[in-house]
Amino acid sequence: MLGKLFKYEMKSTARMFLLMYAAMLVVTLVNRISYAFLNREGPSNWMLDTLVGSVMLLYILSLAAVGILTMIFLVLRFYKNLIRAEGYLMFTLPVTPAQNLLSKLFTSVIWYFASALVMLVSILLMFPIGETMDFLRVILKNWGVISAQFQQVSGMNIYALLGLCLLTALVGTVTFVLQTYAAMSVGSLVNSYKLVCSVGVYIGIYMLQQVIMALILVGFGITLFETDLSVQQGFSLLQATLWTQILVESVLGAGFFLASNYILKRKLNLE
Amino acid sequence: MTEQQYPIIECSSVTKRYGSRTALNGLNLTLSRGRIVGLLGPNGSGKTTLIKLLAGLLVPESGSIRVSGMPPSVETKKIVSYLPDKDYLNDWMKVTDLLAFFADFYADFDRQKALEMMQRLGLNPKDRLRSMSKGTREKVQLILVMSRNAELYLLDEPIGGVDPAARDYILNTIITNYSENAAVLLSTHLIYDIERVLEEVVFISNGQVMLQSSVDEIREQQGKSVDGLFREVFRC
Numbered sequence: 001m002l003g004k005l006f007k008y009e010m011k012s013t014a015r016m017f018l019l020m021y022a023a024m025l026v027v028t029l030v031n032r033i034s035y036a037f038l039n040r041e042g043p044s045n046w047m048l049d050t051l052v053g054s055v056m057l058l059y060i061l062s063l064a065a066v067g068i069l070t071m072i073f074l075v076l077r078f079y080k081n082l083i084r085a086e087g088y089l090m091f092t093l094p095v096t097p098a099q100n101l102l103s104k105l106f107t108s109v110i111w112y113f114a115s116a117l118v119m120l121v122s123i124l125l126m127f128p129i130g131e132t133m134d135f136l137r138v139i140l141k142n143w144g145v146i147s148a149q150f151q152q153v154s155g156m157n158i159y160a161l162l163g164l165c166l167l168t169a170l171v172g173t174v175t176f177v178l179q180t181y182a183a184m185s186v187g188s189l190v191n192s193y194k195l196v197c198s199v200g201v202y203i204g205i206y207m208l209q210q211v212i213m214a215l216i217l218v219g220f221g222i223t224l225f226e227t228d229l230s231v232q233q234g235f236s237l238l239q240a241t242l243w244t245q246i247l248v249e250s251v252l253g254a255g256f257f258l259a260s261n262y263i264l265k266r267k268l269n270l271e
Numbered sequence: 272m273t274e275q276q277y278p279i280i281e282c283s284s285v286t287k288r289y290g291s292r293t294a295l296n297g298l299n300l301t302l303s304r305g306r307i308v309g310l311l312g313p314n315g316s317g318k319t320t321l322i323k324l325l326a327g328l329l330v331p332e333s334g335s336i337r338v339s340g341m342p343p344s345v346e347t348k349k350i351v352s353y354l355p356d357k358d359y360l361n362d363w364m365k366v367t368d369l370l371a372f373f374a375d376f377y378a379d380f381d382r383q384k385a386l387e388m389m390q391r392l393g394l395n396p397k398d399r400l401r402s403m404s405k406g407t408r409e410k411v412q413l414i415l416v417m418s419r420n421a422e423l424y425l426l427d428e429p430i431g432g433v434d435p436a437a438r439d440y441i442l443n444t445i446i447t448n449y450s451e452n453a454a455v456l457l458s459t460h461l462i463y464d465i466e467r468v469l470e471e472v473v474f475i476s477n478g479q480v481m482l483q484s485s486v487d488e489i490r491e492q493q494g495k496s497v498d499g500l501f502r503e504v505f506r507c
Binding site: 001004008012015081085086087088089091092093094095096265266267268269270 | 289323326327328329330345346348349351353355357358359360361363372375376377
């Protein structure tokens with residue numbers, strides 16, 4: 001059943017996201033073409049320059065919009081599909097609330113990463129494609145040397161560091177999504193202004209989380225103000241910070257999941 | 272006992288509160304299979320709350336609820352077909368998408384039956400829900416719900432928004448579509464329109480069952496219609 005829920009969740013959200021990604025691609029290409037006019041030969045033309053500048057501004061705003069809209073789409077999807085009228089359908093299917101939560105969590109994480117990838121690709125497309133390829137080719141060719149050098153300077157395996165960064169991003173995304181779900185679940189308990197309350201709950205949880213994280217880091221003796229560190233110490237500090245963050249966020253994420261599941265299972269009150 | 276020997280619904284001392292307001296107050300109710308039962312009561316008497324509890328959308332503060340001998344759960348949701356009194360379907364979907372959705376999640380969904388009913392009521396399965404009128408959407412919802420071969424149909428105000436002609440067809444659909452192993456519990460305040468299909472009625476008031484009786488009994492022993500009795504009992 002989880003597989004079926006996931007399939008419908010992807011299907012229901014795909015239209016919005018694919019449309020948004022297509023629009024981003026168009027804006028990227030338009031900007032790429034318009035940018036080429038900046039490097040043209042000949043006398044300056046303020047009208048053309050203003051136009052190129054405006055297109056660039058539009059591009060940067062679009063890039064930010066992809067990030068913001070991804071969040072808005074996914075938050076509203078959860079709210080509309082589980083907290084509002086569509087909840088009557090979703091919570092009377094022969095599935096558990098946990099399966100509903102998980103299918104939405106998986107889908108959301110996939111879209112957040114897809115949006116990040118689209119933004120990255122869009123930025124890469126801003127550079128001349130030939131040069132980007134050459135750059136990548138040089139890196140790949142000398143990868144052995146680069147990773148050995150990195151190991152020597154930082155005292156850390158480059159794959160281990162990349163893996164750790166990816167894990168931090170994954171755990172961070174999962175916890176972020178679950179935090180929005182927990183906030184909306186708590187917000188659903190009030191009779192009116194559910195969405196406003198959800199935002200309030202989210203901000204509350206966020207502030208609490210920041211305080212806890214800061215206390216833990218200070219507790220471990222990790223502060224940002226340590227200046228006389230060697231490069232190797234710096235990297236082990238980074239590693240320790242990331243692991244602490246992963247640990248704390250995993251615990252918080254589990255808490256958010258259990259809280260949301262409890263509310264949706266026992267305290268749900270659809271209008 | 273096999274499952275089918277359990278009454279389809281057993282509620283004992285069920286209490287449900289919303290904050291300080293008590294919606295159901297120690298309600299007791301047992302219903303057997305093979306009947307169409309009207310759940311009747313004034314506004315705010317607890318009809319929708321009872322149906323939502325049976326559908327597994329709410330959890331009572333105290334008391335026990337059994338559907339075919341089981342507490343509301345994934346297992347009961349497999350055999351309960353529920354129609355809320357809301358527009359609850361994803362409105363960007365086409366009717367064909369909804370048919371696929373129901374067929375995917377409910378093993379007892381009969382797509383052929385649904386298509387036949389839609390054709391009969393002049394609905395085009397290619398239409399999107401969004402482009403339909405409120406009454407047409409209600410028809411679609413009811414058809415989807417009645418096309419399951421469920422053991423318990425919970426219909427909350429099933430005919431509120433549809434025209435009288437379609438109303439007759441829908442009522443006939445309800446009568447002819449459930450097997451003797453199944454039961455239909457429907458809430459309404461349009462008693463007059465629905466009376467002819469009811470076999471049993473449950474009057475509910477202030478969160479408690481006031482009266483449970485077969486329709487024949489009301490007609491023969493009291494010499495009244497259900498509508499007449501309702502008006503008498505709940506006179507303002």
